[in-house]
């Protein structure tokens with residue numbers, strides 16, 4: 001089951017509960033001039049996440065694809081997304097780009113420096129390098145300054161189907 005929730009204006013959480021892992025896998029979509037997808041999910045979730053994104057905007061129009069660290073729930077289907085969204089720029093920490101993505105990614109991924117900012121149109125974002133937080137030395141987090149929203153990856157990791165607890169502007173059926 002996948003639920004799409006607008007958590008702040010033009011910021012959506014895509015949440016899929018995976019019973020085999022007793023875990024919900026989340027991605028975040030920022031609807032802006034240059035749409036941004038934070039986390040891709042695993043390869044087996046590619047079509048599910050793509051279809052969820054399509055409820056909000058054209059997935060092929062995604063322009064930024066970012067992730068906190070090199071694990072499959074964060075960026076497993078990165079190459080599927082880079083193939084689908086030809087104009088998209090992948091991004092992660094500079095460590096992640098140097099250590100992993102130069103070999104893994106379909107095309108070069110931008111390594112963000114600590115505190116680096118960029119805009120996607122009306123939203124301005126700041127990348128924070130956070131080595132080993134939540135885990136992995138390539139870790140980093142994204143802060144949407146405009147929406148005052150921190151995309152904190154696995155920081156509050158817990159098991160179970162807790163989708164119903166999220167407080168949002170509206171669920172997108």
Ligand SMILES: [Fe+2]
Nearest residue numbers: 069071135154
């Ligand atoms: Fe992780």
Ligand SMILES: [Fe+2]
Nearest residue numbers: 071073074154
């Ligand atoms: Fe994770």
